[in-house]
Amino acid sequence: ILAAVDTYELDEAGIEGFISRLTQDFLRICGFPIHCVLWDKDTDVLKLAARFRDNRNAALDYKYAFSKVKEYIKSGEAASALHVVKNIAEQRQLKGQDLYRFACDVIDILKENEFPSGSLIDEFHVKARGVSDEKLLSLLGELFKHLSDEMSALTYNEYYITYAQKYISENLCENISLEKVAESVALSPAYFSRYFREITGSRFIDYLCQVRVDKAKELLLSPEVKVSDIHELVGYHSRSRFYALFQEKTGLTPHEYRRQHLNRI
Numbered sequence: 603i604l605a606a607v608d609t610y611e612l613d614e615a616g617i618e619g620f621i622s623r624l625t626q627d628f629l630r631i632c633g634f635p636i637h638c639v640l641w642d643k644d645t646d647v648l649k650l651a652a653r654f655r656d657n658r659n660a661a662l663d664y665k666y667a668f669s670k671v672k673e674y675i676k677s678g679e680a681a682s683a684l685h686v687v688k689n690i691a692e693q694r695q696l697k698g699q700d701l702y703r704f705a706c707d708v709i710d711i712l713k714e715n716e717f718p719s720g721s722l723i724d725e726f727h728v729k730a731r732g733v734s735d736e737k738l739l740s741l742l743g744e745l746f747k748h749l750s751d752e753m754s755a756l757t758y759n760e761y762y763i764t765y766a767q768k769y770i771s772e773n774l775c776e777n778i779s780l781e782k783v784a785e786s787v788a789l790s791p792a793y794f795s796r797y798f799r800e801i802t803g804s805r806f807i808d809y810l811c812q813v814r815v816d817k818a819k820e821l822l823l824s825p826e827v828k829v830s831d832i833h834e835l836v837g838y839h840s841r842s843r844f845y846a847l848f849q850e851k852t853g854l855t856p857h858e859y860r861r862q863h864l865n866r867i
Contacts, residue, residue: 635666668711671746675712680750684743691739701735705742712749722748762787763801766794770810774817775837780806814838815851822860829856 621638628636667690674683687708690696696704709723726745730738769786770778783806784794798806814836821827821835833844849855854862 671708675746675750678750680746683746697735760801763798775835815848
């Protein structure tokens with residue numbers, strides 16, 4: 603993109619401010635960054651344009667690439683997502699450990715967002731370590747395909763409910779409320795509550811209680827975790843309230859559950 607502006611009335615600071623505002627506005631409006639260079643009328647514009655063309659891809663911002671990968675996966679275009687990664691790797695001459703780190707950065711961004719298969723994303727770090735570049739890209743393509751298929755199988759509401767469930771599991775020890783979870787997926791509490799029950803078959807509060815009890819059962823199987831600490835680890839400030847809920851759901855107190863199940867191991 604070439605822009606002609608009259609800067610003869612601007613001092614050095616004014617020109618720097620103009621360029622700064624231009625790049626910020628371009629990123630905000632168009633979604634990807636540009637690199638600005640100021641030149642005078644005697645510059646060979648054709649050579650300048652050729653230089654920009656040669657270096658354009660090398661200057662591509664990673665964040666933009668990540669956003670395109672997510673966009674393609676969500677729309678069912680796993681092959682296009684992989685193509686973005688391959689292009690960046692080629693342009694930046696990423697090989698070996700550099701390529702591995704870049705691929706891990708890509709999938710970590712995916713894990714931070716709305717993709718349900720966090721376990722598969724975690725496995726990639728292990729499977730791809732030390733393999734050839736060709737094998738690494740093949741594994742990445744397989745992961746993209748799985749995530750893409752997974753996302754395309756979800757309806758609009760299932761997508762947000764799945765993300766809400768992920769939010770609950772990752773923030774279980776916090777003071778979780780219907781309002782907070784609805785806010786995490788940018789839905790109104792009433793709308794979220796209705797569709798949560800429709801898709802999961804459970805009221806939100808019942809689901810939350812069951813998830814907390816299931817997590818407590820898991821922690822009770824770890825002898826190094828004190829029973830007296832578990833209520834806080836699953837998000838209850840009141841120990842008596844947690845004990846009552848746990849006994850209601852399992853028929854056992856936490857201590858009884860630990861003794862009974864640890865003896866079977």
